[in-house]
Amino acid sequence: MEFHLSKKLFKEANQYLVGGVNSPVRAFKAVSGQPVFIERGAGAKIYDVDGNEYIDYVCSWGPLILGHAHPQVVEVVKSVCEKGTSFGAGCEVEVELARQIIEAIPSIELIRLVNSGTEAVMSAIRLARAWTKRDKIIKFEGCYHGHSDSLLVKAGSGATTLGIPDSLGIPTALAKYTITLPYNDLERVKEVVEKQGEEIACIIVEPIAANMGLILPGKGFLQGLREITRQYRILLIFDEVITGFRVAYGGAQQLYGVQPDITCLGKIIGGGFPVGAYGGKREIMEMVAPLGDVYQAGTLSGNPIAMHAGLQTLKILAQPTIYEQLAQKTTLLVEGLQNTAQNCRINPFFTKVASLFCIFFTREEVIDYQTAKTSDTARYATYFKEILNQGIYLAPSQFEAGFVSLAHTQQDIEKTISASRDGFKAINNYGMVHSCLKACG
Numbered sequence: 001m002e003f004h005l006s007k008k009l010f011k012e013a014n015q016y017l018v019g020g021v022n023s024p025v026r027a028f029k030a031v032s033g034q035p036v037f038i039e040r041g042a043g044a045k046i047y048d049v050d051g052n053e054y055i056d057y058v059c060s061w062g063p064l065i066l067g068h069a070h071p072q073v074v075e076v077v078k079s080v081c082e083k084g085t086s087f088g089a090g091c092e093v094e095v096e097l098a099r100q101i102i103e104a105i106p107s108i109e110l111i112r113l114v115n116s117g118t119e120a121v122m123s124a125i126r127l128a129r130a131w132t133k134r135d136k137i138i139k140f141e142g143c144y145h146g147h148s149d150s151l152l153v154k155a156g157s158g159a160t161t162l163g164i165p166d167s168l169g170i171p172t173a174l175a176k177y178t179i180t181l182p183y184n185d186l187e188r189v190k191e192v193v194e195k196q197g198e199e200i201a202c203i204i205v206e207p208i209a210a211n212m213g214l215i216l217p218g219k220g221f222l223q224g225l226r227e228i229t230r231q232y233r234i235l236l237i238f239d240e241v242i243t244g245f246r247v248a249y250g251g252a253q254q255l256y257g258v259q260p261d262i263t264c265l266g267k268i269i270g271g272g273f274p275v276g277a278y279g280g281k282r283e284i285m286e287m288v289a290p291l292g293d294v295y296q297a298g299t300l301s302g303n304p305i306a307m308h309a310g311l312q313t314l315k316i317l318a319q320p321t322i323y324e325q326l327a328q329k330t331t332l333l334v335e336g337l338q339n340t341a342q343n344c345r346i347n348p349f350f351t352k353v354a355s356l357f358c359i360f361f362t363r364e365e366v367i368d369y370q371t372a373k374t375s376d377t378a379r380y381a382t383y384f385k386e387i388l389n390q391g392i393y394l395a396p397s398q399f400e401a402g403f404v405s406l407a408h409t410q411q412d413i414e415k416t417i418s419a420s421r422d423g424f425k426a427i428n429n430y431g432m433v434h435s436c437l438k439a440c441g
């Protein structure tokens with residue numbers, strides 16, 4: 001594959017944009033590669049500016065569960081744009097989308113729509129602190145909840161990828177209120193809550209962790225968090241920005257049968273447009289302005305274009321068998337990759353749930369941030385580059401998840417498995433070269 005135009009564009013981009021990108025992970029630093037610039041997408045495919053075609057497993061980091069440029073989404077967006085794009089006033093479609101979300105997620109009685117997952121989580125934390133009149137929060141190492149100050153502490157996603165677990169610029173006076181614990185370690189949570197419970201406003205968790213690779217909650221972990229938070233009047237916040245409408249129509253809380261006090265959403269509910277949302281019990285949400293004294297606002301919150309794109313997406317997801325189809329495609333893919341890896345005498349650790357998956361290049365069982373970090377990121381980079389050259393677009397970092405869409409076909413999956421054979425062989429070759437260089441000193 002040739003990347004001439006992407007290279008040229010990246011060089012130019014670096015003159016104007018920080019690092020040539022508008023979000024760090026897109027710079028491909030973790031795979032020390034040359035980022036590709038995408039020109040268009042259609043279904044499960046994206047096409048870069050050099051005309052290369054890729055089967056896309058990033059799906060814009062989750063929103064495009066229907067695939068790119070879904071006809072019904074494009075149609076509704078086109079027709080709405082012609083009537084104006086933003087009014088800074090109420091629109092009927094905001095009410096329709098709010099109703100659609102609330103009907104899907106029983107733990108949400110009242111909701112506020114915003115413009116990003118970061119904004120949703122930042123507002124939910126502020127609300128939890130106001131509701132409980134406490135300052136401390138508990139989050140989990142490797143979980144990523146957007147880039148608001150209190151949460152950019154031992155974060156996942158780009159922060160892990162870039163090896164900056166704690167960002168610069170966060171006042172220690174604020175960071176000290178964030179307690180970070182190992183994911184899936186309920187005993188540690190109990191220890192801390194028994195000592196400091198009266199000072200803790202909330203526990204925020206990705207119910208399925210998808211920002212340090214993909215890590216499933218251990219048996220009883222989420223239920224345990226629910227019990228201990230109830231006991232100490234701590235609010236439980238599920239960050240379902242990725243898992244909301246992804247792993248089930250009712251999100252991870254439906255899959256695991258655990259209801260949080262506040263849910264944060266994003267990505268899919270905007271159908272590919274900027275969006276976020278936080279919602280929960282009416283009595284809690286009524287503390288938010290203009291009803292209550294927790295202030296939060298946004299110029300483009302509830303933007304009609306994003307609302308229509310999100311509503312159309314959810315209406316399609318609400319149809320029967322959609323999640324069964326997504327799960328079948330993902331199982332076909334992961335089982336094929338596992339068999340191929342074994343045939344190449346490679347034993348990565350795979351995780352999968354619904355239409356999310358991940359390949360960790362480690363022999364360890366990955367259950368938290370520390371075990372995720374045992375992954376060989378150089379091997380991941382080798383695999384990533386080999387399959388990219390064969391037209392497979394996986395996340396440019398070991399510490400992200402893979403996303404399957406409704407548009408991925410059996411043929412796409414078979415091509416991915418075939419390309420992975422070469423990807424695993426490239427690792428074997430890399431391994432041999434590496435050990436030879438090591439032996440030669």
Ligand code: KE4
Binds near residue numbers: 115145275
């Ligand atoms: P945004 O502010 O990027 O819309 O959402 C932040 C966020 C919050 N919570 C979870 C669980 C998330 O995964 C995210 C954002 N996800 C990353 C991908 N791991 C977005 C990609 C990026 O940062 O470029």
